[in-house]
Amino acid sequence: MKLNLRVWRQQNTDAEGAMATYEVDGISPDMSFLEMLDTLNEDLILRGEEPVAFDHDCREGICGACSLVINGDAHGPERTTTCQLHMRSFRDGDTIDVEPWRASAFPVVKDLVVDRSAFDRIIQAGGYISAPTGSAPEAHATPVPKPDADSAFEHAECIGCGACVAACPNGSAMLFTSAKVNHLNVLPQGAPERETRVLDMVAAMDDEGFGGCTLTGECATACPKGIPLPSIAAMNREWLRATRKARR
């Protein structure tokens, strides 16, 4: 396959960026999107140009490191992570636009790499439980109803990649935050901090400069892990409950 790439190049956070056009040849349809970028970077290095910076780690679709808005879609046309997106989703001769996540809370570090540490600070505000550490507790000591366990697991699937923020026209982190809040709030282990968790995590989310939710549903469509849109309603419910109940 031969492809025309238009890639966002930006030296650093403060520099002006622009789209740069590259041609890549010899792409196999079985390559992942990141392998295609590796091929481009090898060409660039051989030509003595600076390779395109992009985030990646496990390349198995489970770590949440890869990002990229491909042709206007976070993680590209398939519902998966960029590392699990294969070039067979494109056609020979296609022009592909590759841009970084866009949100003021995710400043561009270089080229396609953005700083997603705002997510870490949201987690630090309440994405934990205060269980004593030590040996593993007896598995049957705390019964968890099956629907609650399923719900917690569904939300725990969030890998924190930030596609929800990138897809949202308001740069809102509501889907991410709701996944993290609901994951722990539905479980008995998360009950002691049920109120402070949701209040503190929503406050941290607002402090990072993410936008508000207008229920466009773009986040849930982009999410490679299928975190559903009703998660946001569930977190709103928890938040409203907490404002009535919280003892601070």
Add this chain to the structure above:
Amino acid sequence: MTLGPSVGLMALATRTERRTEPQPSMTRIFWRSTVGKKTVMALSGLIMLGYLVAHVMGNLKIFFGPGEFNAYGHWLRTMGAPVLHHSWALWIVRVGLLAAVIGHAVSAYQLSRRDIKARPTAYVHKRPRASYATRTMRWGGIILALFIVWHILDLTTGTVHVGGFEEGRPYQNVVDTFSTWYGNVIYIVAMLAVGLHVRHGFWSAAQTLGAGNARRDRALKAMANGLALVLTAGFVSVPVAVMTGVVS
């Protein structure tokens, strides 16, 4: 055996930090949060929606002739009597609605500013995002606010009314307004905006108030569409009836 200083420190280190700084009041937390502001928008929106349902039912009385329509208009001023003085109930409703409009508009303005700031850079690769109703919420809201001003000046105070405004004769006033081409255009455009605004707004309010879940979302969407359709059709039927001579 004496305990060394390190043992004392260890004991301290296992005690988790407590919040000592004074916490802001719950009202402050509520209004500062994007979720709290959305709650204000949802509640004020539902108040206005409830009013619109009552309004459209009153409007449809025009099809039963000037006697019934004018009597209904008169009853609006005597409702609550003899407990309440003439027009007091109407003024209580007006004050409540004004509070809802202000709460809705201030939250919308503050949230919109925040949302626009959270996504300062647009993607180079454009693609249509979200539904038409969702994308037109802000402009639709501004159009509706302007319409409400015109509507009150036209049919409540009579300031911009043409054809001799007569208080206590709403039937004739309505026929006058819809006998002008611009009266019809302004009204019908605004009613289409109402439909679009309610379509996304009702569903969105339900999510904000935490009513949404995977099973209920289909019913909520159907209710939003139904309300939008009934309101728009009900309101638009009046100018159409005047134009076609059904009401004269």
